[in-house]
Amino acid sequence: MAFGSRRVVLGGLVVALLPAFAFTYLIVSRYKDERQQLAVEWRSRGTVDLSSRPAVAVADYETALSYADDPDDRFELSQALVNAGRYTEAKAQLLTLWTEEPGNGRVNLQLGRLAVHAGDEADAVRYYHAAIDGAWDSGAPAARRTARIELARFLLHNGQNIRAQAELIAMIDDLPPDAALITDVGSLLVDAGADARAMSLFQRALTVRPGYARAERLAGGVAFRSGNYSLAHTYLVDASKAEGLDPVSEDTLAVATQVLTLDPTQPHLTMRERAVRTLACIAVAQRRLAGCSAAADRSKSPDEDLGEIKDHLENLDKLRDRELVRDPDLIDTAMATVFQVAALPASACGPPSTDVRALQLLAGQRRASPR
Amino acid sequence: MNRPRIASLREEQLFLAISVIVGVYSGLAVACFRVAIEWFRLRALGSALVPAWPRIVLVPAAVGIAIALLVVRFFPAARGSGVNQTKAALYIYDGYIAFRTVLGKFLTSALAIGSGQSLGPEDPSLQIGAGLASALGRLLGLSRSRSRYIAPVGAAAGLAAAFNAPITAVLFVIEEVIGRWTAGVLGAVVLAAVSSVVTEQWFLGDEPLFRVPRYHLAHSSELLAYAALGLVGGAVSLLFVRLVASLRPRLRALPPWTWYLQPAVAGAIIGVVALRFPQVMGAGYEYIDQAMHDQFGWRLLAALCLLKLSTTTLSFVTGTPGGLFAPTLFMGAMLGGAVCGIERHIAPAATGPIGAYALVGMGTMFAGILRAPMTSVFMIVEVSGNYSIVLPLMISNTIAYLVSRRFQRMGLFDLLGRQDGTDLPSMEEEREADIHAVEDAMRSAEGTTLNGEETIGRAVERADQVSSDFFVVNLGDATWGGISRSELVAIGHADGERMLRTVAAPIARPYLYPDQSMEYALRVLHERPFVPVVHRADASRLLGLLALEDVLRVYRADTPPADLAN
Numbered sequence: 001m002a003f004g005s006r007r008v009v010l011g012g013l014v015v016a017l018l019p020a021f022a023f024t025y026l027i028v029s030r031y032k033d034e035r036q037q038l039a040v041e042w043r044s045r046g047t048v049d050l051s052s053r054p055a056v057a058v059a060d061y062e063t064a065l066s067y068a069d070d071p072d073d074r075f076e077l078s079q080a081l082v083n084a085g086r087y088t089e090a091k092a093q094l095l096t097l098w099t100e101e102p103g104n105g106r107v108n109l110q111l112g113r114l115a116v117h118a119g120d121e122a123d124a125v126r127y128y129h130a131a132i133d134g135a136w137d138s139g140a141p142a143a144r145r146t147a148r149i150e151l152a153r154f155l156l157h158n159g160q161n162i163r164a165q166a167e168l169i170a171m172i173d174d175l176p177p178d179a180a181l182i183t184d185v186g187s188l189l190v191d192a193g194a195d196a197r198a199m200s201l202f203q204r205a206l207t208v209r210p211g212y213a214r215a216e217r218l219a220g221g222v223a224f225r226s227g228n229y230s231l232a233h234t235y236l237v238d239a240s241k242a243e244g245l246d247p248v249s250e251d252t253l254a255v256a257t258q259v260l261t262l263d264p265t266q267p268h269l270t271m272r273e274r275a276v277r278t279l280a281c282i283a284v285a286q287r288r289l290a291g292c293s294a295a296a297d298r299s300k301s302p303d304e305d306l307g308e309i310k311d312h313l314e315n316l317d318k319l320r321d322r323e324l325v326r327d328p329d330l331i332d333t334a335m336a337t338v339f340q341v342a343a344l345p346a347s348a349c350g351p352p353s354t355d356v357r358a359l360q361l362l363a364g365q366r367r368a369s370p371r
Numbered sequence: 372m373n374r375p376r377i378a379s380l381r382e383e384q385l386f387l388a389i390s391v392i393v394g395v396y397s398g399l400a401v402a403c404f405r406v407a408i409e410w411f412r413l414r415a416l417g418s419a420l421v422p423a424w425p426r427i428v429l430v431p432a433a434v435g436i437a438i439a440l441l442v443v444r445f446f447p448a449a450r451g452s453g454v455n456q457t458k459a460a461l462y463i464y465d466g467y468i469a470f471r472t473v474l475g476k477f478l479t480s481a482l483a484i485g486s487g488q489s490l491g492p493e494d495p496s497l498q499i500g501a502g503l504a505s506a507l508g509r510l511l512g513l514s515r516s517r518s519r520y521i522a523p524v525g526a527a528a529g530l531a532a533a534f535n536a537p538i539t540a541v542l543f544v545i546e547e548v549i550g551r552w553t554a555g556v557l558g559a560v561v562l563a564a565v566s567s568v569v570t571e572q573w574f575l576g577d578e579p580l581f582r583v584p585r586y587h588l589a590h591s592s593e594l595l596a597y598a599a600l601g602l603v604g605g606a607v608s609l610l611f612v613r614l615v616a617s618l619r620p621r622l623r624a625l626p627p628w629t630w631y632l633q634p635a636v637a638g639a640i641i642g643v644v645a646l647r648f649p650q651v652m653g654a655g656y657e658y659i660d661q662a663m664h665d666q667f668g669w670r671l672l673a674a675l676c677l678l679k680l681s682t683t684t685l686s687f688v689t690g691t692p693g694g695l696f697a698p699t700l701f702m703g704a705m706l707g708g709a710v711c712g713i714e715r716h717i718a719p720a721a722t723g724p725i726g727a728y729a730l731v732g733m734g735t736m737f738a739g740i741l742r743a744p745m746t747s748v749f750m751i752v753e754v755s756g757n758y759s760i761v762l763p764l765m766i767s768n769t770i771a772y773l774v775s776r777r778f779q780r781m782g783l784f785d786l787l788g789r790q791d792g793t794d795l796p797s798m799e800e801e802r803e804a805d806i807h808a809v810e811d812a813m814r815s816a817e818g819t820t821l822n823g824e825e826t827i828g829r830a831v832e833r834a835d836q837v838s839s840d841f842f843v844v845n846l847g848d849a850t851w852g853g854i855s856r857s858e859l860v861a862i863g864h865a866d867g868e869r870m871l872r873t874v875a876a877p878i879a880r881p882y883l884y885p886d887q888s889m890e891y892a893l894r895v896l897h898e899r900p901f902v903p904v905v906h907r908a909d910a911s912r913l914l915g916l917l918a919l920e921d922v923l924r925v926y927r928a929d930t931p932p933a934d935l936a937n
Contacts (some may be wrong), residue, residue, distance in 0.1 A: 006385060009511050013392050017399075024399045028574045031406040038418045066657050069582070092665035099585055330493040 046076060054083035071097055087114055096187060105134030109147050116154045137211055145171055149184065156191050165192040172201065179209035187218055195222045211213075213242035217220035217249050224252050227365060229259040251354070258358035264331055265362075275324035278331045278338075281362075282316050283343035284355045289313055292341075292349035311338045339363035372428050372643035376797045386517050386559055391522050394563035397500035397528035398570025403535075403574065404477055404499060406494055408475035411485030412653065420657070427487070428646065431638025434486035438479050438691060439631045446475025450690045453498025457526045457787045458463040458548050458795045466505055466518035473502030479692040487652035489641055489682035491697020493533040500529020500567065501595070519555055527560040528567035534696075535571065538607045539566035541654060546782065550798040565917040570736050581660050583726060583755040587614055594766055600707055600728065601735055601767035605774025606883045607706060608739025611680050612666070612783050619688040620790050633689035641682045641873070650675055654697035659704040659733075663726040667705075669712020676705035695783075699740050700733040707732020730755050731767045739771035742782035747772075808887035809892050812925040813904045814914035819843055820913055821871055823852065827859065828867030834859055843903055844875035851903045852877045878903060885914055889922055 046060035061077035064070070074097055081090035091114050097107045112127035126153035132144045137270030148171050168189050175182050200221035205212055220235030227264035236253040239245060245253060260266075262284070264277035289310060316334050324330050342359035346352060352360060415430045418421040422430075442449055447474060448456060460468045472882055480495035504525020508518045523544050531540030541557075541564050549556060568743075622633055644651055650658040662672060683698035711728035714721075730751050738747035747768045752758060781789070781797065788795040818837040821830045823846045834842060834856055842859065844852040851877035863876050883892055883904045895902055908911035 006511050010388065010392070013396075013510070015508065017392075017787060020396065020399050024402055024574055028402055029404050032408065034413070038413075042418070059421060063418065067418075069578075089666050096582065096664045100582075129752070294696075317884050336912070 025074070026170070035067040039070065039173075043073055043076075046073070046080065050080055050083065053186075054080045058086070059082055060192065071100070075110070077104065082110075082114070087117060090114060100311075103130070103134045104325065105113065105131045105140070105143055105147070108134050109143065109150075112147065112151065116150070121154075121158055121160075125151065128154075138323070140243045140367045141174065141176075141323060145174070145181070149188065152192070154187050161192045165189065165194050165197075168192060168194070169197065172197070175201075179205040179212045179215060181219060182208065183212065183215045186215070198222055199226075200224075208295040211238065211242055213239045216242065217245060220249065220256075221252060226255055227368075229361070230255040230345060232256045233260055254354045255357050256359065258355045259361050262355065262358050263362055264335065265366075270287065271325045271328065272321065274328070274331055275321040278324055278334050279292060279319070279321060281338045281359060282313070282319070282334055283337040284359055286313055286317065288341050288352070288356050288359075292344055307338065309340055313341065335362075339366065373473055378567050382514060383555060385511070386521075387562060388554070389450065389504075389507060389511060389513070389521065390528075390559035390563040390619050391566045393500070393525045394531075394566030395522065395526040395570045396503050396507065397496075397563065398472075398532045398567035399574075400477070400499050400503055400568065401496045401529055402571050403530035404481060404492060404496060407477065407481040408485045411481055412487075415508075415811075416652075422428050423499060423721065426637065426791040427649065427652075428642035431487045431642045431652070432635045433638075434482055435488070435633075435635030435638035435689075435691070436631065438482050438486075438488075438591060439634045441479050441482075442477065442634075442690060442692060443627075443630050444506055446472065446479060446692075447899075448472040449475035449479045449692045450691065451687070451787065452494035452694050452784075453501070454526075454784050454796060455793070456495055456498055457501040458784070458788070460501060460505060460522040461519055461548060462795055465515055465794060466513075466520065466522045467507060468498070468505040468522055470502060470506045472505070472848070473499050476502065481763050483691045483693045484636070484653055486638065487641060487645065488638060488686040488691050488693055488696070489651055489653070489655075489679060489698055490686050490693025491654040491700075492694060493530060493696035495525045495693025496529040496533035497694075498529065498562075500532070501526040504528070504563070520549070520559070524556075524559045524563045528563035532557040532567040534572035534750070534754070535568060535577070536750060536753045537561070537568045538753045539746060540564045542749050543743055543744040545902065546560060546746050547741070547798050550796065550801055556621040558613075558696060563902070571695040579752055579756070580656055581663055583663065583730065583757060585724065586727040586730070586755070586757050586760050587723060588759075588763065589723040590718075593714075593719070593723055594763060596710060596728075597731055597763035599769045600710045600732060601770025602774060603710060603738050604703065604706055604732060604735030604767065604773040605931070607676065607680065608771060608775045609704070609738055611684065611740055612701060612779050612786070614684045615682070615688055615783065616782055616786050616790075619787070622688050623690075630690065633692040634686075634691065636689060637682075637685040637689040638687055645679055646853050648675060651678050651879075655679070656697065659701055659729070662704045662708045663729040665708075665725045667708065668716075668859055669709045672705045672708035672712060676702050676709060679701055679705065695740070695828035696737075699736045703733035703736030705732070727760060727763070730757075730760060731763050734764050735767045735771040739769035739775040740783055742772065742775065744768055744772045746783040748871060807889040807925055807929075808885065809883050809887045809889065809904055809917055809923070810915075812892070812921040813883075813885065813917045814921055816843060816903070816913045816916050819916070820845065821854075821875075822874060823847060823870065823872030825871055826865045826867060827869050827871050827874065831859055831863035832869045835900055841900070843878075843913060843916065844871055845911065845913070846872050846875060846877060847911075849905070850877055851882070851913065853901075859864075882910065883917055890924070893919075893922060 008338045042060050042064035044071055046057045046064060049057035049060055057080035057165065058077065061080055062072050065077065074093055078090045078093040081093060091111065094107055094111050097104065098111060101107065108127045110122050112131055114126055115123035128147050131147040136143050148167050152164040152167040155167065171185065177309035182201050182205040186198040186205065189201065199219060199222045202215045202222065205215040206219070216235045216239035220232045221241060223235060224232035233253065233256040234251060236245065236256065239249065240253065251370060262277055262281050264274040264281065265294035269277070314335060319330065319334065339358060342356055342363050386539060388772060392668060416426050419782050448469065453476060456468065460466050468518065476495050476498050479606055482493065484490055484492055496931070501522040502525070504521045508521035513521060526548060526582065527540045527544040530543060531537040535542060541560050544560055545552060545557065564766055641651060646781055661667065679698055679702050687695065707728035707730065708725050711725045712723060734747045734751040738744045748761065751764050752761060782799050785797040785799065819839045819842050821833065821842045821844045825843045838855045842854050842856070846852045846853055854875045883895055884907050885904055896917065901916045901918040903913055904915040906914055
């Protein structure tokens, strides 16, 4: 073929590319639209099935992904896999997302949760921290708080109280005025052994929402443990009035009440009131000692020790309030014997009653700050 | 510039321009082909990733009958993968591929892959590209030599668009189809591949075939695991090639009426397998992706590898049109994943990500089955965009290639060609063939070398001590001359005091070097009785002499090439 006619054919081929492109564009556009539509359809099915039929939702999202590789669908697929108990596959899906976007907070949070499920502390800490520091599409502060709280819970579960404290303390300043949330964090601080910080959070919660029973109850518990029985009593009574107490808090309140009732050393008391309280304490001690006799044989305490305490207590039995008012030193002597009785072990005397536990706490206070 | 030279230049430029046009048309065709496969799949199997069971079983079987009718009645050249047809166009039919074959390949492969036959779209894309190129070449009235090469150029374009990987396509076509790296052909192949990929990406986007996870070598001892993968990959490749090689002729030997049923039976069996393992249907790229992202256990991965091997064998040996590239990659990915899973049990700390094993597995099976070791390495690097995977890849691919070659001398495509009665050149055998060099044939020059600076009388005395009839004379300045014994003696009697260099006839250059090929030596020898073989760095150093009878002696001593078909 001559070069000239070849040029014509070549030109014709180039011109023919236009309709070829148009045709291809047309069918490829329709093909893409159809795939997009199918992706949407299967995504909707997945959303419907996610909570009720996770295994079906997995297939739905996988199909949606085969039509359009949407990160949101992949994330939902990982959720469906978690719901279906297929944790390894869920992790694989999340890792796929993580590879493409290592700083994605949502993905890191999910990976952290899976690491918690697998009991992998190192991975959990790594992913939770990445979630806390990561990027979030919306609601970043709340999501970061959630991540930190979950991490703290996991650390507490693993006995890493100091690390948990650090996580919780790091978020205290950024807590919003949400009494429930503040109380949650305070509660975790209690579990982590940071009572003082917890108490300040409970008080902050009560400032935000006065009369918030849960904060009062937890604050009561912290106050009780710190030896502030009066404050504990106040909080617990308030909580009790608001919504009643759980058995443990009720018991705490009872003990605190007894402490406040029996303590003869409270500064506002008159001498007579001190004497009356001392006599009440002696009565409690006598009842406790009577309980001890039954178990004396099993006790390893030497009989003569118990006998000596008995003798002392019998002597105290003769005391009257007038004598105690006259001679305040007798109160100290009497209370020393009372505390000796309260200190007798449960193995020798059986489980202590509420008033005996109150005496034990008073004894503890006395030891901590002797006069 | 004279006329023929201008014509040649124009032809060359035209060839390159056509290559670009071929690339663009191939890109368009492959985009349409991919859409056609998906369109038919949606209509036939539905939009669910795992189709409902009646469709899974019935569709591949029913469509199988239609495919068989089309192939047997209308498009017989559309059978099989398309690689050999392209080679045949190059070596047998002067680049001719009927346009009807392009249409047939497009239609029947789309039906087969779309209905779930265990085959892939790459080799058909290669043939579609080659067929389009051939048609365009005819339309433009290319010369015979150019027409011959236009089909492989189109093949590269088709494959590049199908894989979205131009380097892989160029390498494959050069390594497996053309077999030579001449500048003109390479330029055309590269232009076609690039233009087809650009066109295809313009429509379908530049998304790679797989989302490749990050790779790192967990520990250097992990290379042992990759070596093991190479061994296992070699063995599985062997199994696949042997199965195809033994089943295909047997099924072809059955009565012709069975040809109408064979794809349907294959489809039905695949459908039954797919009830439990739907991953075996079609090309399976989405499942390769899932395997690379750790979504299957190692037992399932191993099972999928073997099931894909079986189903692909079934689809292919029954003559269903479709390619082997995608199934090969599928098997490799599953095998790599399975090896990774086992490695995790043995040495969890020294095991890298499963995606890396799947990738290396793909390359391994490609090297083992298709016997294209260079392409297998570059393909994975190109597809993964990760150069650091090269080390395990090379180890594993080389081992698989060697294992496969050790136990199965002929590669799959060569074997299929022989079964079809076409004796196509084996690029692998050409690569492996011993190439004789000058040093294999040259004779020693010891005793036959005379110094041009000595007298003729002295030279005669020295010549008397040896039996040679001809002598090489060092004329100085790295020039060599020659003189026969009779001439030497005659001149010596007349004038024994003359310097030898004045009478020895200089031997025309070029001389030979010991590493040069025998083919080149023959051209240098031409009509000359012998040619000096000299040192490359010092041409005044004579290493030997080469005469035509030396060359013939070497070739006569060679064992003739074995009939590999036997």
